[in-house]
Amino acid sequence: MNKITRILLSLTVLLGLFFLPTLGVAKDDQTVKDEETATEGETSKEEETSKEEEKPEDKDTQEEEKPKEDEKPKEDNPQGEKPEEDKPKEEKPKEEKPKEVKKPKKKVKKKNPQKMVYLTFDDGPNQYTPKILDTLKKKKVKATFFMIEGNIKRNPKTVNRMVKEGHYPALHSVTHDKYKLYMGSPLNVMREMEKTRKTLKSVSKFDSKLTRVPYGSKPYMNKSFRDPLAQKGYKMWDWNIDTLDWKYERSNPNQILTNVKAGLKGKKGPFIILFHDRKGTAEKLPEIIDYLKKNGYTIEAYNPKEHVMMNFWKDKRL
Numbered sequence: 001m002n003k004i005t006r007i008l009l010s011l012t013v014l015l016g017l018f019f020l021p022t023l024g025v026a027k028d029d030q031t032v033k034d035e036e037t038a039t040e041g042e043t044s045k046e047e048e049t050s051k052e053e054e055k056p057e058d059k060d061t062q063e064e065e066k067p068k069e070d071e072k073p074k075e076d077n078p079q080g081e082k083p084e085e086d087k088p089k090e091e092k093p094k095e096e097k098p099k100e101v102k103k104p105k106k107k108v109k110k111k112n113p114q115k116m117v118y119l120t121f122d123d124g125p126n127q128y129t130p131k132i133l134d135t136l137k138k139k140k141v142k143a144t145f146f147m148i149e150g151n152i153k154r155n156p157k158t159v160n161r162m163v164k165e166g167h168y169p170a171l172h173s174v175t176h177d178k179y180k181l182y183m184g185s186p187l188n189v190m191r192e193m194e195k196t197r198k199t200l201k202s203v204s205k206f207d208s209k210l211t212r213v214p215y216g217s218k219p220y221m222n223k224s225f226r227d228p229l230a231q232k233g234y235k236m237w238d239w240n241i242d243t244l245d246w247k248y249e250r251s252n253p254n255q256i257l258t259n260v261k262a263g264l265k266g267k268k269g270p271f272i273i274l275f276h277d278r279k280g281t282a283e284k285l286p287e288i289i290d291y292l293k294k295n296g297y298t299i300e301a302y303n304p305k306e307h308v309m310m311n312f313w314k315d316k317r318l
């Protein structure tokens, strides 16, 4: 009996040793398969993305490298020979250099005073001045502005733009009132110009000594009024062409150009044309500048170094 039990026990042990590992392996295979399918999904995506990323990189590098290889022979063969042919072509700029030398010769040419025109704008700066400045900038023309002290204070940006863009800022009194200017002390005009000058200087740092007295210097600016101005070193400009733009700028702006044409006709310059910072004037200005340019006039801003005497009294001090 002992032998039988021993045999049975050994059989059960053998059976146990045979079946138990197979059951355990079967479980492991399922979990491994599940894990594999899960990781395969991820890895396959990663592989796809990595393949997609790699593929264009390969294409790029291949495409980049290929043209480099294609260009190099092109550069070596035909362009290596052409530069020798191009070298004589590069000598052409040398022919252009004399043209650049000719330009200063034009500058050296003396200005014809008979064709000189000074555009002058009174009573600003105001809301119409920027449009005038825009036109002057577009047409590459410089002008002279006779400004009222209060308007300088009210429009400092316009004043500074004016100065920055090469125009000449000038003085046109504080009150613009003929009674206050001409009916009291003969010093009044000079005093108002002094105040305007100081305000302009504080706003723009520009020290201007050019004046235009309101309503022009005749009849009010007799010698007693002119003397203080001259003694302080001021200059006084009137005009020789009056556009009467203040009168026509709304009703008939064409008349402004007509008056310019009539003022020039049969006369010799230099011409000082009187305008005002007005709406109709600003709108008509491009046409007026075009007309002057087409007819050979030279337009410039006032230049104290080349002062032109232009006052109704023909006072050489001013």
Ligand SMILES: [Zn+2]
Binding pocket: 122, 123, 172, 176, 214, 215
């Ligand atoms: Zn005025």
